[in-house]
Amino acid sequence: MADNDSVIAAARSWAGVRMALATVVSTWGSAPRPRGSHLLVHEDGRFEGSVSGGCVEADIMAVAAEVIAGAPFALRRYGVADAAAWEVGLPCGGEIAVMVQPVAAHGFDPALFDAIAAARGEGKALEVATDLTTGCSSTDPLPDAFINRYEPPRRLLIVGAVQIAQVLAGLARELGIATVVIDPRGRFLTPERFPGVTLDDRWPDEAVEALRPDGATAVVTLSHDPKIDDAALIAALRGGAGYVAALGSRKSHAARRARLAADLTDEQIDRVEGPAGIDIGAVGPAEIALSIAAGMVRALHDPR
Numbered sequence: 001m002a003d004n005d006s007v008i009a010a011a012r013s014w015a016g017v018r019m020a021l022a023t024v025v026s027t028w029g030s031a032p033r034p035r036g037s038h039l040l041v042h043e044d045g046r047f048e049g050s051v052s053g054g055c056v057e058a059d060i061m062a063v064a065a066e067v068i069a070g071a072p073f074a075l076r077r078y079g080v081a082d083a084a085a086w087e088v089g090l091p092c093g094g095e096i097a098v099m100v101q102p103v104a105a106h107g108f109d110p111a112l113f114d115a116i117a118a119a120r121g122e123g124k125a126l127e128v129a130t131d132l133t134t135g136c137s138s139t140d141p142l143p144d145a146f147i148n149r150y151e152p153p154r155r156l157l158i159v160g161a162v163q164i165a166q167v168l169a170g171l172a173r174e175l176g177i178a179t180v181v182i183d184p185r186g187r188f189l190t191p192e193r194f195p196g197v198t199l200d201d202r203w204p205d206e207a208v209e210a211l212r213p214d215g216a217t218a219v220v221t222l223s224h225d226p227k228i229d230d231a232a233l234i235a236a237l238r239g240g241a242g243y244v245a246a247l248g249s250r251k252s253h254a255a256r257r258a259r260l261a262a263d264l265t266d267e268q269i270d271r272v273e274g275p276a277g278i279d280i281g282a283v284g285p286a287e288i289a290l291s292i293a294a295g296m297v298r299a300l301h302d303p304r
Helices: 005-013 057-068 083-088 111-121 163-174 204-211 226-239 250-260 284-301
Strands: 019-029 038-042 047-049 074-079 094-102 126-130 146-150 155-159 178-182 198-200 217-221 243-246
Touching (some): 005 019, 111 126, 111 146, 155 163, 155 204, 155 226, 204 217, 204 226, 217 226, 217 284, 226 250
Parallel strands (some): 155 217
Antiparallel strands (some): 074 094, 126 146
């Protein structure tokens, strides 16, 4: 899954100027960036995003400058077997194909950025098809086209403003996942403990329902208080969250399952990862938070 949030934001803020959009349309082997990744180039040379983590950016930006100046769209391939790969710095064992289009009505229409942002704001995915013979993109189906699917933005709703939550919120920030910490206990939920994080002091079921979790949303309960955690889990599972996890031992999770059975089906309860996270033998808040972050990333990359 490509993370193009910053590119979409930059394209909308740069509206009205000439730009070129580079996109990874195919990958082989250990390619450094996934299919669908963007690099946006402004007419003054500024850029946002990445198509290779730095390996071929300089060459692609040179192509982008030509496209901005009026050259037709271009398709470039880079691989370890090509001399060009070594010249631009792609000796890492992978191969990529990158398309460079003008941001214009006859290329990647600027209106598409607004459509992508609107869909994502509603928690929906949007597919954009590009004809690789003409370089024109559209939300309409096109035969033999490259399809780029823009998923809703990933979110994390943490229930329980405990120490693990402080570390987990920081990890989520580094992963580019928007985070909300939910806890009706005011002493726990303070800006000093969670700088730069959205805080919500409503009861968790009310907060989770209002935030409308979707397949790109993770909900993790950490309070250890059934009055707080159980209501949040019920709301998350009924709302269709992509990852639902609860802190606690196997014994406490068995008790949790018994409590939840009054409101949920066995199939719904089975979706709760408990104990939360990947088993890495975690000890202490930081390692537990790391295991939960890993479980969340795995689930959001592999929705069921």
